[in-house]
Amino acid sequence: xxxxxxxxxxxxxxxxxxxxxxxxxxxxxxxxxxxxxxxxxxxxxxxxxxxxxxxxxxxxxxxxxxxxxxxxxxxxxxxxxxxxxxxxxxxxxxxxxxxxxxxxxxxxxxxxxxxxxxxxxxxxxxxxxxxxxxxxxxxxxxxxxxxxxxxxxxxxxxxxxxxxxxxxxxxxxxxxxxxxxxxxxxxxxxxxxxxxxxxxxxxxxxxxxxxxxxxxxxxxxxxxxxxxxxxxxxxxxx
Amino acid sequence: xxxxxxxxxxxxxxxxxxxxxxxxxxxxxxxxxxxxxxxxxxxxxxxxxxxxxxxxxxxxxxxxxxxxxxxxxxxxxxxxxxxxxxxxxxxxxxxxxxxxxxxxxxxxxxxxxxxxxxxxxxxxxxxxxxxxxxxxxxxxxxxxxxxxxxxxxxxxxxxxxxxxxxxxxxxxxxxxxxxxxxxxxxxxxxxxxxxxxxxxxxxxxxxx
Numbered sequence: 001x002x003x004x005x006x007x008x009x010x011x012x013x014x015x016x017x018x019x020x021x022x023x024x025x026x027x028x029x030x031x032x033x034x035x036x037x038x039x040x041x042x043x044x045x046x047x048x049x050x051x052x053x054x055x056x057x058x059x060x061x062x063x064x065x066x067x068x069x070x071x072x073x074x075x076x077x078x079x080x081x082x083x084x085x086x087x088x089x090x091x092x093x094x095x096x097x098x099x100x101x102x103x104x105x106x107x108x109x110x111x112x113x114x115x116x117x118x119x120x121x122x123x124x125x126x127x128x129x130x131x132x133x134x135x136x137x138x139x140x141x142x143x144x145x146x147x148x149x150x151x152x153x154x155x156x157x158x159x160x161x162x163x164x165x166x167x168x169x170x171x172x173x174x175x176x177x178x179x180x181x182x183x184x185x186x187x188x189x190x191x192x193x194x195x196x197x198x199x200x201x202x203x204x205x206x207x208x209x210x211x212x213x214x215x216x217x218x219x220x221x222x223x224x225x226x227x228x229x230x231x232x233x234x235x236x237x238x
Numbered sequence: 239x240x241x242x243x244x245x246x247x248x249x250x251x252x253x254x255x256x257x258x259x260x261x262x263x264x265x266x267x268x269x270x271x272x273x274x275x276x277x278x279x280x281x282x283x284x285x286x287x288x289x290x291x292x293x294x295x296x297x298x299x300x301x302x303x304x305x306x307x308x309x310x311x312x313x314x315x316x317x318x319x320x321x322x323x324x325x326x327x328x329x330x331x332x333x334x335x336x337x338x339x340x341x342x343x344x345x346x347x348x349x350x351x352x353x354x355x356x357x358x359x360x361x362x363x364x365x366x367x368x369x370x371x372x373x374x375x376x377x378x379x380x381x382x383x384x385x386x387x388x389x390x391x392x393x394x395x396x397x398x399x400x401x402x403x404x405x406x407x408x409x410x411x412x413x414x415x416x417x418x419x420x421x422x423x424x425x426x427x428x429x430x431x432x433x434x435x436x437x438x439x440x441x442x443x444x445x446x
Contacts, residue, residue, distance in 0.1 A: 048356055075358030085353030089371050099357050148357075 001026040001188040002047055002156065006056035009042055009212075016042050017212040019056065029182055029189040031199040031220075033234065034209035040192045043209070044158055047190060048077045060156065075099055078149030078157040078187075082164045084141045086133040092118070092144050093129040099152040117147040122177065139170040146178070150185070157182075159191040163198070175201060196234040199223070208234070247421060250406075255425050258402035261320060261392045262429070265327035266385055273332050274377070277339025278365065287340065294333040302391050305329065306398045323392070323400030330391055331384040338380025342373030375444040382437035389430040393422065 002024040009017040017039045024030040032040040045051040046058045049065045057064045060073060086095050096114045105113070118125045121143040133141055142162055149157060163171045163178075179202055182189055193199055199206050199220070206223045208216035210230045218226060224235060280287050297305065305326045310316050315325045346369050354364045370377075396404030406422025409415070 050352070050356060071358045071360055073358070074356055077356075079353065079356040081349060081353065083347075083349035085347070085349035085351075087350060087354075087368060087372075088347075098359075102358060102363070 001061060002030075002190060003059040004043070004046070004056070005059065007043070007046060007053045007058060008055045009039075009046070009051065010054050015212055017053075020209075020212070020214060021056075022207050022214060022217055024188055024190055025204075026188050027186045028204040029191060029202060030205050030207055031203035032190065032192045032207050032209055033194065033196060033199045035194060038209040039212040040194075040209050041160055042212075044160055044190060044192050047156070047158055048074050048079060075102060075152065076154045076156065078151075078154045079160075080142075080145050080149045080158070080162045081160045082162055084133070084145040086141060086144055086148070088133055091130050091132055092123070092136070093125075095133070095144055096147045096151050098148060099154075103152055113151060114147075117150055118144075120150075120181070121147045123147070137170075139166050139174060142166060142174060146181075155188060157187045157189045159189065161193055164193075164195075178202065196238060247417075251421055251425060254401065254403050254405055254422070255429070257320075258389075258392055258404075258426065258429065261323060261327065261395055261400065261402050262385065262388050265324045265331060265388055265392070266381070268324070269328045269331035269335055269384060269388075270381060272328070273335030274339055277336045277377075278343065280336070280340050281343045281369075291333070291336060291340075294329075294336050297329040298333050302326070302330070302394045303397060306394060310398060318399040320395065320400040322398055323395035323402075327388050327392060327395070331388050334380040334384040334387070335377075336380075338383075339373070339377050342376030342380075343369045345376065346372045371444075375441050378437060378441040378444065382434060382441065385433045385437060386430050389426060389433060393426055 004020050004022050007017055007020040008015065020039075020043060022030070032043060034040045042051060046053055046065065047060060049068065049070045052066070057066065059065070060068065060077075065073065087098075090098075093114055096117055097110050100110045100113055114129070115125045118128060123140060123143055128136075128140070128144075133144065136144065142165075145162065163174055166174060175198060182202070191202055193202075200223060203220040203223075205217065205219050207214055208226070208228070208231055215228045216223070216226050216231050223231070226232070226235070276290070280290060300308070306323065309322045309326055310318065316322055350368065350372070351364070354368045359367070392400075392402050393404035393407055395402045396408050403422040403426045406418050407426075410418030410420075410422065
């Protein structure tokens with residue numbers, strides 16, 4: 001469903017990704033784990049063509065991102081980032097409704113879907129739909145961000161350290177809810193984090209990135225037995 | 239401009255105030271019609287920013303009376319009268335509008351812009367639904383500043399036959415007549431204050 005084939009990327013002559021290759025199977029969650037600067041966010045942004053590889057290619061649904069119409073590609077991918085990027089001048093309802101409205105769904109279908117999703121992420125529509133992002137807590141904002149990403153029912157989801165700015169208790173709760181949600185929905189998910197605990201909890205498979213290359217690619221259940229020094233460093237921090 | 243014959247100072251004040259308002263409104267409409275789209279273009283073309291802002295800046299630094307004077311000999315837009323005055327006023331009003339449009343749109347939270355792109359919004363959709371609404375307050379501030387300055391600078395239009403409240407001021411200074419001077423200065427100041435207040439109120443409505 002998502003395929004990286006020998007993807008390399010450099011900025012100002014500095015290599016960020018070096019011949020990265022891996023696959024995210026349809027319906028599974030792959031966590032890209034790595035330190036800051038390991039290239040994981042850069043890799044993520046290649047999937048929805050926010051960045052383009054210098055060489056190699058990324059394939060979504062069998063088609064290279066270079067061949068996809070970027071608008072069509074992105075409308076089929078949900079994107080959740082740490083800062084949320086919610087539109088501050090839109091209500092919660094309007095934020096979640098963005099992609100369905102871009103797809104010109106009829107108003108009643110949009111409303112039904114927004115309400116369904118707000119319930120799903122644990123925000124009662126009658127209390128939250130009309131509020132603005134500035135009136136919400138960090139955890140609530142992140143939930144709206146997830147609802148927004150799911151709104152048009154995209155087959156692919158991208159997450160960039162979405163829970164990093166939350167306090168530990170909220171993070172634990174949201175993470176647990178996310179795991180249930182991801183399993184239910186059967187989405188193909190690529191999830192970036194530097195938190196090994198999060199990786200172990202959420203992943204079907206873990207891809208450990210260091211210096212722009214893959215040093216481990218293992219099912220989550222086997223990651224604790226990983227041998228590479230970088231993997232051991234992460235596991236020690238548990 | 240049609241010369242309405244009214245008797246008395248009050249009539250003259252009304253007449254010249256109307257002329258003044260027409261000068262300001264015309265100049266501001268043109269300046270916004272040029273400055274706002276041009277500002278948007280500059281957000282997309284970084285290389286053009288320095289030159290265009292530089293040119294607008296140069297016009298600002300030329301003393302008003304001198305600029306009016308420079309324009310008079312130029313064919314088509316020149317000559318004595320309100321048209322030349324409006325050209326000069328437009329050139330003065332451009333910089334704050336351009337600069338604030340540029341700053342307002344570039345100042346949109348990068349995370350918000352990135353989300354908009356990542357959701358598959360086209361560039362025009364992002365401009366219309368995200369960038370301009372979020373930049374509105376800054377852009378309006380630029381329009382407010384430009385309007386208030388234009389109200390003041392428009393008094394100089396009188397020096398080149400452009401009419402407006404400056405007529406009183408120049409006449410009053412020439413004949414050392416305080417009443418005349420005030421007849422021009424007070425309405426001009428009032429127009430400036432009301433514009434400032436009104437546009438300020440509008441700005442606050444866009445607070446996010």
